[in-house]
Amino acid sequence: MPGVVIVGAQWGDEGKGKITDLLAERATTIVRYQGGNNAGHTIVRDGEEFKFHLIPSGILHSDKACVIGNGVVIDPRVLLSEIDGLKRAGISIANLRISANAHLIMPYHVLLDTAGETKLGKNSIGTTRRGIGPAYADKALRLGIRVQDLLDEKILRVKIRAALEPKQQALRELSVQRRKERKAAGEETKPATADTMGGIDPRPDLHAMVEEHISYGHRLEPHIADTAKLCWDALDSGETVIFEGAQATLLDLDHGTYPFVTSSNPIAGAATVGAGVGPTDINEVWGIAKAYTTRVGAGPFPTELHDDVGEQIIEQGHEYGTTTGRKRRAGWMDLVGLRYAVRLNRMDSLAITKLDVLSGVGPLRAAVRYRSKEGAILEEFPYHQSILHSATAEYEELPGFDDDITSCRSARDLPAAARDYLAFISEFVGVPIKIVGVGPSRDQVVLLD
């Protein structure tokens, strides 16, 4: 089937990178369609671990085109450092293509994201502080800088000046505030500089910023392309194109747990906008979910565990963020949320990852409904923020398993309890589970039919 979307079914970090790398074998083209370097996608091959933030997870296949679509926001510094890392590792980036229409994360976006989070204090979203929200905001305000602008100094200068104009006040206040903070801490009180602001100058020097970005343009130019056309050509030739989502359904700006979401649309439907193809170009949707649930950052999480079992899952699953290193919150599988994700994305197939992590955890639980604080039973994922925030999960308990399943490669190798757990999930959400992850490595999978 030519157009295949891979989408996160929970709150991110489900193992999309690994499954994309795996399914890429039958594709010619892999396209990231949204998000930026808030994403962290891990692939483990032959014992070597690769972490990608912007580069599509097909890059280890040297014969595939890897595309950063128009829907992605690109921090050119991060992209170039990823490219350098790949080159050092001897991995070819000859087939990397970057949409000329993708928007850039500029240094002031990173500053504003960080400042916004700091200002909100304990009410913060817990963003990755990579400038994602401010970059998408500028895109919507028509103040965005696009990849193609890196190729024309005059246009770039005009556009950066226009983008900075409405931010001057905020950036000035930020500079003053940082100075005060440093003074209070007994540090030097000269105006904030790039050195004191994590490499980003709060009083941007337009000339220097333009120069810097033109040099990024020179380096990226060989990869800049009309990537929508590239997808059309592949699809029209009957080739398989994988559209790789970042983040996940419950972090979707429209359908997730707003405002505790990211600033783009990870759901499968957004692949058309973020890559430039039509809805009928999508033939297959794969949802990726962990065998339990994790979340990084703030926001509702009805099945969250605050006990030793939660800690055991975090430790056994190494649940620490790929991008920020933050400890992830962990909880039981949430089938109310998963069924919601199945419908929103109209998934055909599920991959359930990290089943191995549940070994030795004891009886397994899966949320099958929520209960509101007034006592009402909620069979569906509630659209009302206040209801969701105070909802508690009600569970079905299933037998656990203690066996080490990391060497299992077929369904009959799995313990009966693990098979029953998978069958329960699949039946509840009405979608076949076709891949089961039993370890981080690409060969640590069980394929089900």
Ligand code: GDP
């Ligand atoms: P992504 O953002 O969805 O690509 O996922 P991340 O890479 O952020 O997080 C998933 C983590 O789980 C990574 O460290 C993977 O190497 C690891 N992983 C993926 N699948 C499995 C699995 O089946 N079992 C185990 N134990 N780890 C896995």
Ligand code: IMO
């Ligand atoms: P991958 O692709 C998990 C979360 C952040 C925060 C919220 C908003 O690796 O699954 P943002 O920086 O996007 O404005 O932060 O979204 N978040 C992720 N959580 N995995 C991710 O990506 C995420 N990208 C963003 O923690 O709660």
Ligand code: MG
């Ligand atoms: Mg991740």
